[in-house]
Structure formats: C-alpha cells, structure tokens
Amino acid sequence: xxxxxxxxxxVREMIAEIGEDPTREGLxxxxxxxxDMYEEIFSGYDAESELSVKFSEDSDVIVAKDxxxxxxxxHHMLPFFGKIHIAYSPDGKVFGISKLVRLVEKYTKxxxxxxxxxxxxxxxxxxxGVKGVxxxxxxxxxCMKMRGVKNDAKMTTVAYRGIYEKKEYRPDILAMIHKSxxxxxxx
Numbered sequence: 001x002x003x004x005x006x007x008x009x010x011v012r013e014m015i016a017e018i019g020e021d022p023t024r025e026g027l028x029x030x031x032x033x034x035x036d037m038y039e040e041i042f043s044g045y046d047a048e049s050e051l052s053v054k055f056s057e058d059s060d061v062i063v064a065k066d067x068x069x070x071x072x073x074x075h076h077m078l079p080f081f082g083k084i085h086i087a088y089s090p091d092g093k094v095f096g097i098s099k100l101v102r103l104v105e106k107y108t109k110x111x112x113x114x115x116x117x118x119x120x121x122x123x124x125x126x127x128x129g130v131k132g133v134x135x136x137x138x139x140x141x142x143c144m145k146m147r148g149v150k151n152d153a154k155m156t157t158v159a160y161r162g163i164y165e166k167k168e169y170r171p172d173i174l175a176m177i178h179k180s181x182x183x184x185x186x187x
Contacts, residue, residue, distance in 0.1 A: 051095055051099055061088070064085070069104055078142040118135050131163050
C-alpha cells in the first residue's frame with residue numbers, strides 16, 4: 001500500500017530540486033494530484049488474477065485485439081503505451097474478455113518494460129491450462145520519443161506458449177490478429 005503523504009512530501013522536494021517553487025499557486029496542489037495519479041497508474045502491484053473464473057465452452061481459438069495499455073518505463077519513469085493482442089486456444093474452458101483486460105492491467109500498471117509485460121501475460125495465461133497462447137504488444141515509448149535519440153520508432157514484442165511455440169501453428173492465428181490491426185507481420 002502506497003503512503004500518499006510520503007509521496008506528496010517527496011514530490012514537493014523534487015519540485016524544489018528542479019528549481020521551482022512548490023508553494024507557487026499552480027504547483028500548490030501538484031503533490032496531491034501526483035500521489036492520486038500514482039495510486040491509480042501503479043495499481044497493478046495490488047491486482048489479483050481473475051483467470052480462475054472460466055466458463056465451460058469449447059472453441060478452437062479466442063482472439064482479443066487492440067487492448068489499450070498505458071505503463072511507465074522502469075528506466076526513466078516515463079509513459080509508454082500501445083495495444084496488446086492476445087490469442088489463446090482453450091482446453092474446454094474460456095475466460096471472459098474482461099478477465100483478459102484485467103490481466104493486461106495487472107502487468108501494465110507498474111514500473112515495467114514491454115518485454116516483461118509480454119512474457120508475464122503469456123506465462124500467466126499458459127499456466128491456466130490453455131493449449132497455446134500468443135501475446136503481441138505494439139508500444140510507443142516516451143523515454144525514446146522525448147529524450148535520448150528522440151525518435152518515434154515503435155516497438156513490437158511477441159511471446160508464444162504451448163502449441164504456438166511450433167511455427168506451423170502460427171500463420172492462421174497471426175492472420176486473425178493482423179486482419180484489421182497493424183500491418184506488422186510476425187512469424
């Protein structure tokens with residue numbers, strides 16, 4: 001549990017350290033706003049998995065595309081954001097779509113790197129007994145856009161688990177994911 005009063009004090013100190021006056025009218029309430037924001041955007045540390053809630057239903061493939069995410073880079077504490085595509089082959093039970101979104105939030109609402117988010121989502125879904133999982137994340141990173149190389153490049157990460165670790169099972173599911181999504185092709 002985050003100590004919001006301590007966060008407020010630290011933010012006030014940081015405002016002063018960068019050369020601003022934390023008592024200035026426009027900055028007076030900023031420490032409180034940042035503490036509230038941090039409580040929200042870092043709520044993934046307290047999130048529980050809801051994947052144990054499944055419904056008996058047989059289906060070959062389930063695809064959830066374009067799940068929006070926002071996260072904070074653990075290296076520079078700057079935002080990165082994008083879309084996550086999840087495909088899985090159930091083994092007699094399916095997850096509700098909201099459970100997939102909550103799983104995404106569990107791992108994105110923390111200090112993170114995109115590669116770890118991809119792996120964590122794939123690993124947790126696969127641990128729930130599905131036949132196979134594909135997770136693709138397309139992200140844009142402010143740590144690269146506004147500092148350092150100052151470039152608008154996007155990053156794509158992919159994780160395959162279960163049957164999708166075999167290349168022959170990938171083409172159909174990747175075609176489904178990319179049908180109305182970006183033109184990036186992954187094999």
